[in-house]
Amino acid sequence: MAVPRHKHTRSSVGQRRMHIFVTPVKLTTCQKCSAPVRPHTTCKKCGFYKGKEVINVLGKLNKKERKIKEQEIKETEKVGVSKIPN
Numbered sequence: 001m002a003v004p005r006h007k008h009t010r011s012s013v014g015q016r017r018m019h020i021f022v023t024p025v026k027l028t029t030c031q032k033c034s035a036p037v038r039p040h041t042t043c044k045k046c047g048f049y050k051g052k053e054v055i056n057v058l059g060k061l062n063k064k065e066r067k068i069k070e071q072e073i074k075e076t077e078k079v080g081v082s083k084i085p086n
């Protein structure tokens, strides 16, 4: 069985472990609905990427869910447009 050669002090263990960490996820805002999105990915809320619709978000929903989702998108678009000065 392998046996440790020297005692690792708290300091040396700490110095090794100071580089071990998880970096926080960087988020950008969607151009259409201004929801937080990871960069270079499609927005899961509205299904748009670079101003084009890539995913049909409303496709698999039933009538009731679709109505709620459409209303939600409308509200977020209003907020998004008012935020951007043009």
Ligand SMILES: [Zn+2]
Binding pocket: 030, 031, 032, 033, 034, 035, 043, 044, 045, 046, 047, 048
């Ligand atoms: Zn979006």
